[in-house]
Each structure stands twice: as C-alpha cells, then as structure tokens.
Amino acid sequence: MDLSAVILAAGKGTRMKSKLPKVLHQLLGRPMLSYSISAARSVSSTPPVVVIGYMAEEVRGAIGEGGVLYVVQEDQLGTGHAVSQAAPLLQGKADAILVTYGDMPLLRSETLRKMAEVHEKGKSPITMLTVKMDDTHGFGRVVRDRSGGVVRIVEEDHTTPEEWEIRELNAGVYIFDADWLWGHLPRLPLSPKGEYYLTDLVGMAADEGVPAIPMTVDASEEVIGINTRVHLAQAEKELRRRINERWMLSGVTIVDPDTTTIWPDARIGQDTVLYPNTYLQGETVIGEDCEIGPGTLIRDSAVGNGCQIRFSVIEGATIEDRVDIGPFAHLRKGAHLAQGVHMGNFGEVKNSYLGPGTKMGHFSYIGDATLGHDVNIGAGTITCNYDGERKNPTYIEDDVFIGSDTMLVAPVRVGEGSKTGAGSVVTRDIPPRSLAYGVPAKVKRPLE
Numbered sequence: 001m002d003l004s005a006v007i008l009a010a011g012k013g014t015r016m017k018s019k020l021p022k023v024l025h026q027l028l029g030r031p032m033l034s035y036s037i038s039a040a041r042s043v044s045s046t047p048p049v050v051v052i053g054y055m056a057e058e059v060r061g062a063i064g065e066g067g068v069l070y071v072v073q074e075d076q077l078g079t080g081h082a083v084s085q086a087a088p089l090l091q092g093k094a095d096a097i098l099v100t101y102g103d104m105p106l107l108r109s110e111t112l113r114k115m116a117e118v119h120e121k122g123k124s125p126i127t128m129l130t131v132k133m134d135d136t137h138g139f140g141r142v143v144r145d146r147s148g149g150v151v152r153i154v155e156e157d158h159t160t161p162e163e164w165e166i167r168e169l170n171a172g173v174y175i176f177d178a179d180w181l182w183g184h185l186p187r188l189p190l191s192p193k194g195e196y197y198l199t200d201l202v203g204m205a206a207d208e209g210v211p212a213i214p215m216t217v218d219a220s221e222e223v224i225g226i227n228t229r230v231h232l233a234q235a236e237k238e239l240r241r242r243i244n245e246r247w248m249l250s251g252v253t254i255v256d257p258d259t260t261t262i263w264p265d266a267r268i269g270q271d272t273v274l275y276p277n278t279y280l281q282g283e284t285v286i287g288e289d290c291e292i293g294p295g296t297l298i299r300d301s302a303v304g305n306g307c308q309i310r311f312s313v314i315e316g317a318t319i320e321d322r323v324d325i326g327p328f329a330h331l332r333k334g335a336h337l338a339q340g341v342h343m344g345n346f347g348e349v350k351n352s353y354l355g356p357g358t359k360m361g362h363f364s365y366i367g368d369a370t371l372g373h374d375v376n377i378g379a380g381t382i383t384c385n386y387d388g389e390r391k392n393p394t395y396i397e398d399d400v401f402i403g404s405d406t407m408l409v410a411p412v413r414v415g416e417g418s419k420t421g422a423g424s425v426v427t428r429d430i431p432p433r434s435l436a437y438g439v440p441a442k443v444k445r446p447l448e
C-alpha cells in the first residue's frame with residue numbers, strides 16, 4: 001500500500017495567546033509540528049503535505065523545505081476543506097491517504113503503523129483512530145448502530161443529550177482509500193457552522209454500506225491536541241518521560257527523571273549517571289561512565305568517557321576523556337578540553353584548547369587561547385583577548401606555571417616551562433624556561 005500523509009496545521013491556535021502560530025511552539029527544542037511530520041514520515045514513502053494557513057510563511061520558514069510539501073489554505077473552512085487543498089498534490093500519487101494534525105505531537109509512529117495494517121486488511125474506505133475517555137471536551141462522538149457498526153461522527157456542538165454522553169471519541173486521525181477520498185470530498189455538505197467537516201465522510205461511508213473501521217488507541221495521551229500552554233507543558237512532560245525511559249532501559253542511570261531533560265537528538269553512553277536538574281540539549285553526545293549534574297546544562301557538545309561535570313553550563317564544547325569540570329564552570333563555543341583536564345569553580349573557557357592534564361582550578365577566563373599539556377593556571381588568571389577592536393590569541397606552551405592573578409595581554413606567548421609571578425601583567429612574549437613577574441612583567445631570570 002502506497003501511503004501519503006496530509007497534516008492539518010492551518011489553524012491559529014487562539015488559546016495559546018501567542019504571537020507565534022501554535023504549531024511552532026517548541027517541545028524539547030523542536031516545533032510541535034515537526035513531531036507530526038516525523039510520525040507521518042515513518043509510515044509514508046512520500047513527503048507529507050502540510051496544510052498551512054495562519055502565518056504560513058513563518059511556519060514554512062521554521063520547518064524548512066526538506067522532506068515536506070506545503071499547501072496554503074487561504075480561508076479555514078473546516079477540516080474537510082483543509083484536506084481537499086492537498087488533492088492537486090496527491091491525486092493519482094498514492095493508494096491511501098493518512099490525515100493527522102500538526103498539534104498532536106504525542107501520536108506515536110507505532111500507532112500509525114498499526115492503523116496502516118488495519119486499513120490494508122479492512123474492507124472500508126476509512127480507518128479511523130478512536131479514543132475512550134471520560135474527558136470528552138472538544139471531541140466528536142463516534143455513533144454506532146445496534147450491531148456495533150460506525151454510523152457517523154457527531155461534532156460536540158451538534159450532539160443530542162444522549163450523544164453528548166458517548167465516551168468513544170474521534171481522535172481526528174484517519175486513513176482513507178485515496179480514490180474514495182478525492183471522489184467524496186467535493187460532496188461534503190456545508191455544516192450549520194459554515195464549515196466542511198471531514199468527519200461527515202464517516203457517515204457517507206456508512207450510507208454506502210462500507211462503514212469506517214475504528215481502531216482504539218492504547219494510550220489516550222497520544223491523541224491529545226495542544227490548545228493551551230497547559231497542554232504544551234503536559235506534552236513536554238510526556239515526551240521527556242518517553243526519552244528518559246528509553247535511556248534508562250539502554251543503561252543510563254537517571255537519578256530523578258522528573259527533573260532531567262534530554263532532547264531527542266542527544267546520545268548518552270552506558271553507565272553514565274545523570275543527577276537532578278540536568279539538561280542535555282541539541283546535538284549533544286555524552287560518553288560512558290560519566291557523572292553529569294546536578295544542575296548542569298549541556299548543549300551541542302561532545303563529552304568523552306569518564307568525565308565529571310557538576311553545576312555547570314557547557315555550550316558548543318568538546319571535552320575529551322576523564323575531564324573534571326565545576327562546580328560553576330562555563331564552557332562556550334569552541335572550548336576544547338583534552339583528556340584529564342581539571343577545570344574547577346568559576347572558570348570560563350571560550351574558543352580555546354587546553355592540552356592534556358592542564359589545570360585551572362579557580363576564577364579564570366581563558367579566551368582565544370591555545371594551552372599545551374600540564375599547564376597550571378593560577379587562581380584569577382585572565383587572558384585579556386579583546387582590545388576593543390580585535391580578538392587576539394594567547395599561547396601558553398607545555399608545562400607553564402601561571403601565577404595567581406596574572407593578566408595575559410594578548411597577543412602574547414608564554415614559552416615552554418616558564419613561570420609568571422602572582423599579579424603579573426604580561427604584555428610581551430616570555431621565552432621558554434624563564435621567570436617573569438611585575439607590572440608590566442619583565443623576565444627576571446632563566447629557570448633551571
């Protein structure tokens with residue numbers, strides 16, 4: 001069965017009370033619409049068609065042009081009208097059409113795969129996802145006849161008191177036989193509300209003697225549409241739970257899953273322990289046997305094996321094996337700490353390489369610098385890399401000892417094995433194996 005997907009995302013989402021269209025609100029760093037797109041892609045061989053309308057250009061810009069097609073629904077005349085907008089792109093191109101919503105990010109690929117199987121075996125032009133819940137608010141009700149066949153869907157606003165009580169609800173996810181769908185969409189009547197309801201197709205199929213096949217979703221949260229920021233937070237919590245569970249089952253210890261947030265693209269090695277209030281964001285890779293957190297945010301960074309990082313913020317950094325960071329360290333873009341580096345409290349490193357075994361224990365800023373191996377950075381050391389116009393480089397060669405509170409006024413180089421005295425302001429290069437101190441620092445004598 002060749003299946004194509006249509007994702008409805010033209011609505012404004014008034015109840016979000018936002019300048020942003022609803023489907024662009026983020027869940028774990030991705031717009032909610034991208035979750036619907038991924039799920040649809042997992043069951044279809046062709047790029048899904050996203051029906052956009054409200055702030056269409058913004059939605060398109062944020063989601064991008066890769067692997068999706070867009071169609072603009074100028075006036076939002078209902079779900080049936082929305083699906084019909086995709087006809088010119090899909091007619092004659094697929095045997096079956098999956099319809100889902102852009103505001104249903106918890107819907108699992110497995111559920112869609114199951115639906116596709118049910119549809120393939122079934123003899124109806126419609127397979128529809130239903131959900132049984134006591135909280136019926138906002139859902140169309142599934143009306144069945146005495147023999148249990150689906151007769152139609154009645155929208156909440158149009159129910160009789162008896163229909164209002166029905167607890168079997170229309171999730172809003174369907175698979176249609178493509179030819180049947182394109183043939184019947186133009187026949188949808190205008191509802192009393194002035195909309196074309198996609199749900200009226202279910203009644204048409206019953207009238208033709210081929211009633212829709214309902215498939216009940218296992219977990220009701222999968223079909224919750226996001227309408228408010230309360231729902232947004234609930235959905236993020238559920239996505240977080242799923243991701244954390246997956247990592248725990250693959251060998252990662254998460255001490256407090258409720259306060260640990262792992263974005264979908266992060267990767268974590270076996271026997272790593274994540275302590276509370278830890279965030280792993282973007283394209284982050286953590287090795288094996290690390291201890292991360294508590295209170296740590298790591299974004300778009302690579303961390304090797306056996307590292308310990310506590311109460312720190314790490315962005316765009318590379319950290320090799322057995323590095324020990326924090327508490328209260330900040331690594332920024334281009335920070336590269338080689339194996340065995342120790343970076344203690346209140347340090348900041350930006351666009352710099354710290355060679356193997358180098359130590360900076362306390363209150364230091366290292367920017368645009370290249371440090372060799374086994375360098376010791378004394379407390380309070382600053383690379384003065386910015387002269388108001390340019391960022392200038394600092395080079396500190398192997399085995400250098402930088403005394404406490406040294407200012408290294410870049411561009412400057414401290415030669416291999418040299419030492420600076422406490423409080424030095426280094427404005428000129430220091431040759432290898434010498435001692436320099438003072439303001440400005442002068443070379444006093446060579447070291448043995």
Ligand code: UD1
Binds near residue numbers: 051079080141
């Ligand atoms: C719809 C169903 C209802 C079902 C419910 C499940 C209809 C008529 N009713 O109701 O049976 O229980 O979903 O959540 O289909 N959209 C467009 N263009 C439009 C109208 C809607 O793109 O012209 C999009 C919306 O942005 C949204 C989705 O379609 O993502 C659903 O629309 P919505 O108005 O929320 O439908 P409901 O009234 O909730």
Ligand code: CA
Binds near residue numbers: 138225
């Ligand atoms: Ca809705």
